[in-house]
Amino acid sequence: MNPATCGRRDPRVAFAGTLLLAVALALAPFAVGAGAGIAWVRVIDFALLYIMLALGLNIVVGFAGLLDLGYIAFYAVGAYLYALLSSPHLAGAFPSLAPGLHWPVWAVLPLGALVAGGFGVILGAPTLRLRGDYLAIVTLGFGEIIRIFLNNLNRPVNLTNGPQGITQIDPIDIGGVSLGSTLEVFGIAVPSVYLYYYLFLAATLLVIFVSIRLEDSRIGRAWVAIREDEIAAKACGINTRNVKLLAFAMGASFGGVAGGLFAGFQQFVSPESFTLLESIMVLCMVVLGGMGHIPGVIFGGVLLTLLPEALRYGAGPVQTALFGKVLIPPESLRMLLFGLALILVMLYRPAGLWPSAIRRREFAGAGRSVEGDRE
Amino acid sequence: MDTFIQQIINGLVLGSIYALVALGYTMVYGILGLINFAHGEVVMVGALTALSIVKVLSGSGLPGPVVALLGLMGAVPVCMALGFTIERVAYRPLRNAPRLAPLITAIGVSIVLQQLMMLGWGSTYLSFPQLFSAQPHSLMGASINDLQIMIICVAGAMMVGLVLLMQKTRIGRAMRATAENPAMASLMGVNVNRIISFTFVIGSALAAVAGLMVSANYSIAHYSMGFMLGLKAFTAAVLGGIGNLAGAMLGGVLLGLIESLGSGYISDLTGGVLGSNYRDVFAFFVLILVLVLRPSGLMGERVSERA
Numbered sequence: 309m310n311p312a313t314c315g316r317r318d319p320r321v322a323f324a325g326t327l328l329l330a331v332a333l334a335l336a337p338f339a340v341g342a343g344a345g346i347a348w349v350r351v352i353d354f355a356l357l358y359i360m361l362a363l364g365l366n367i368v369v370g371f372a373g374l375l376d377l378g379y380i381a382f383y384a385v386g387a388y389l390y391a392l393l394s395s396p397h398l399a400g401a402f403p404s405l406a407p408g409l410h411w412p413v414w415a416v417l418p419l420g421a422l423v424a425g426g427f428g429v430i431l432g433a434p435t436l437r438l439r440g441d442y443l444a445i446v447t448l449g450f451g452e453i454i455r456i457f458l459n460n461l462n463r464p465v466n467l468t469n470g471p472q473g474i475t476q477i478d479p480i481d482i483g484g485v486s487l488g489s490t491l492e493v494f495g496i497a498v499p500s501v502y503l504y505y506y507l508f509l510a511a512t513l514l515v516i517f518v519s520i521r522l523e524d525s526r527i528g529r530a531w532v533a534i535r536e537d538e539i540a541a542k543a544c545g546i547n548t549r550n551v552k553l554l555a556f557a558m559g560a561s562f563g564g565v566a567g568g569l570f571a572g573f574q575q576f577v578s579p580e581s582f583t584l585l586e587s588i589m590v591l592c593m594v595v596l597g598g599m600g601h602i603p604g605v606i607f608g609g610v611l612l613t614l615l616p617e618a619l620r621y622g623a624g625p626v627q628t629a630l631f632g633k634v635l636i637p638p639e640s641l642r643m644l645l646f647g648l649a650l651i652l653v654m655l656y657r658p659a660g661l662w663p664s665a666i667r668r669r670e671f672a673g674a675g676r677s678v679e680g681d682r683e
Numbered sequence: 684m685d686t687f688i689q690q691i692i693n694g695l696v697l698g699s700i701y702a703l704v705a706l707g708y709t710m711v712y713g714i715l716g717l718i719n720f721a722h723g724e725v726v727m728v729g730a731l732t733a734l735s736i737v738k739v740l741s742g743s744g745l746p747g748p749v750v751a752l753l754g755l756m757g758a759v760p761v762c763m764a765l766g767f768t769i770e771r772v773a774y775r776p777l778r779n780a781p782r783l784a785p786l787i788t789a790i791g792v793s794i795v796l797q798q799l800m801m802l803g804w805g806s807t808y809l810s811f812p813q814l815f816s817a818q819p820h821s822l823m824g825a826s827i828n829d830l831q832i833m834i835i836c837v838a839g840a841m842m843v844g845l846v847l848l849m850q851k852t853r854i855g856r857a858m859r860a861t862a863e864n865p866a867m868a869s870l871m872g873v874n875v876n877r878i879i880s881f882t883f884v885i886g887s888a889l890a891a892v893a894g895l896m897v898s899a900n901y902s903i904a905h906y907s908m909g910f911m912l913g914l915k916a917f918t919a920a921v922l923g924g925i926g927n928l929a930g931a932m933l934g935g936v937l938l939g940l941i942e943s944l945g946s947g948y949i950s951d952l953t954g955g956v957l958g959s960n961y962r963d964v965f966a967f968f969v970l971i972l973v974l975v976l977r978p979s980g981l982m983g984e985r986v987s988e989r990a
Binding site for chain 1: 717718772773776777780781782783784785786787788790791792793794795797798799801802910914917918921960961963964966967970971974975978
C-alpha cells in the first residue's frame with residue numbers, strides 16, 4: 309500500500325465523490341432525456357438490466373471459475389414466471405383463473421429468484437463434478453432446451469403461448485404507483501422509462517452491494533479458492549460440490565430477478581429474447597470487462613450495451629460516407645466486433661480490459677504455473 | 684414395422700454424418716484436451732463452399748456424383764486451411780493459458796465465421812441442388828435412396844481410412860504418441876506442433892465431407908447450421924467416450940438412431956402431447972444422462988475431474 313493510494317481513500321474525498329456520483333446518477337435520466345432523447349434513457353435502462361445479469365454471471369464465471377454458456381435461461385425463467393403470474397394469459401388455459409393472475413411484484417420477484425436458483429441447482433447438481441469444458445457444453449444445451457420448451461409449450465396446454473410470446477403483462481407497481489405510466493411529482497412529469505430507471509438503479513445497486521459482500525465473505529473466498537485450484541481447495545476442507553452449487557444458484561437467482569424486471573418493463577416476453585447470442589453477450593461483458601472484478605464487469609456491461617446502440621446510429625452513415633453504400637449491416641458488424649473482441653482480448657489481455665490487481669498478477673504468472681500443472 | 688425400419692435407415696444416415704463430425708472433436712480432444720468449439724462452423728463453411736461449387740456445376744450436364752465429388756474437392760481444401768488457421772490463431776497462443784481462455788476464443792471464432800459467411804452467402808436458407816436420383820429403392824418394406832446409400836458408404840469408407848491412417852502410418856503413430864504424452868513424444872523426435880496442426884487439418888477435412896452430406900441430405904444450407912450440428916456431434920463424441928476414435932463413430936451412429944427413433948415415436952409414446960418439434964432436445968438429454976451416469980462415455984477411459 310503506497311501513500312498515493314492511501315491518499316485517495318481520504319474519507320472526506322470519498323464522501324464527496326460518492327455524493328457527486330449519487331447526484332449524477334439521480335439526474336442522469338433527465339440530462340440524457342433532454343440532451344439525447346428519451347430513446348437513450350431506455351438504452352440506459354437496458355444497460356442496468358445487463359449489468360445485473362453480468363454481475364450474476366460474474367459470480368459463476370468470475371468468482372467460481374465455472375463457464376456457464378446458458379445463463380440467459382435463468383433470465384428467461386424469471387421473465388416467464390413474472391409473465392405468467394402478472395398477466396391475463398393463464399386465464400386462457402385455465403378459465404377458473406379468470407381474469408388471470410395478477411400477483412404483486414414483491415411476491416413475484418423473490419419467487420423468480422427462488423425458482424431460477426432452483427433451476428440452477430437442478431442443472432448444477434449432476435454436472436458440477438465434471439470438468440469445466442463439459443460444464444460449458446451442458447449449460448449451453450440447457451439454455452437451448454429451455455428455449456425449445458418455451459417455443460413449444462403452447463400445446464397441449466397453452467402455457468407459454470409459443471413463439472408469439474406473452475403480451476399484456478402488468479407493468480411493475482410499487483406501493484400503488486404504477487411505473488407503466490407518466491407520474492406527476494411536484495409538478496414535474498416523470499415518464500415511465502425514467503421511473504424504471506430509478507427502480508433498476510436501485511436493484512443494480514443492491515446487486516452490486518450483494519456481490520461485494522459475497523466476494524469478501526467466507527463463501528467468496530471459497531469460490532476463488534476453487535477457481536484457483538480445486539484440489540487444493542478440497543484439501544483445505546472446502547466442500548467443493550456444495551460451494552459450487554451455491555455459486556450456480558446464486559448467479560441464477562440474480563438472473564431470475566433481472567428477468568422479472570425485464571418482463572415488467574417490456575410488458576411482453578417471447579422466446580426470441582433468450583437466444584444463445586444473449587448468453588454470449590452477457591458472457592462478453594464479464595470477460596471483456598474483467599472476470600471476477602466487479603467494477604470491470606460493470607464497465608463491460610455499460611460498454612457492450614452502449615456500443616451496439618452507437619453502432620446502430622453511427623455505422624450506417626459512416627459506411628455510406630466512406631464507400632457510398634452500407635457494406636456491412638450494423639447488426640452483423642456488431643456481432644463481428646463481438647467475436648473479434650473475444651478473440652483479441654483473450655490473446656492480448658486475458659484478464660480483461662479492467663482486471664483486478666490480483667487477477668492481473670495471476671495471469672502474468674499463468675504461463676509458468678500452468679506449465680507445471682500439465683506435467 | 685415398416686416405419687421402424689425406415690427410422691433405422693434415417694438414423695443410420697444421420698448417425699454417419701454425426702460420426703464424421705464427432706471424429707473431429709474427439710481427435711482434437713485426445714491430443715490437446717480441448718473442445719474445439721468452432722468445429723461446427725467448419726462444417727458449415729464446408730457445406731456452403733460445396734453448395735456454391737455444386738450450384739455452378741449442376742447446370743453443366745455432368746453426372747450428379749461427379750458434381751458432388753468436385754464440390755468436395757473444393758470444400759475439403761478450404762476447410763483444411765480453415766482448421767489450420769483456427770488452430771494457429773485461436774488455440775496455439777493460448778496453449779498454456781487457463782482452460783477458459785481457448786474456449787472463449789473458440790466462441791469468438793464461431794461468431795466471426797458465422798457473420799462472415801452470412802455476409803457472403805446471405806441470411807436466407809439456400810436450397811441444395813438434387814445430385815442423385817430421388818428414386819427410392821425398397822429395402823425390407825422401407826425405402827432408401829441413392830443419396831442415403833452414398834452417405835453411409837462414404838462415411839464408412841472415410842472412417843476405415845482414418846483408422847488405417849492412425850494405425851498403419853508413421854504420422855498416425857506420431858499422433859497416437861502425442862495423444863499419449865506430448866512431452867515424451869517430442870523427446871522421441873515427434874514434431875508436436877506439426878502433429879497438432881495435422882490433427883486439425885484431418886478433422887476439418889472430415890467436417891467438410893460431413894457438411895456436403897448434411898446439406899445434400901436435407902437439401903438445405905444455412906449460415907447458422909453448424910451450431911446445432913456441432914453440438915450434437917460433440918454429444919456423440921461424449922457418448923462414445925471423448926478422445927476415443929471408435930467411440931466417436933459408435934456414439935455418432937447411436938445418437939443418430941436415438942434421435943431418429945425418438946422423434947419418430949415421441950408423439951405415439953406421449954399420446955400426442957409432445958411432437959417431433961422436440962427432436963433437438965433428445966441430444967441434450969442424452970448428453971446430460973451420459974455425463975451423469977457414465978461421464979467417461981461408452982468406450983472411454985476414466986475422465987479426470989481436474990478442473
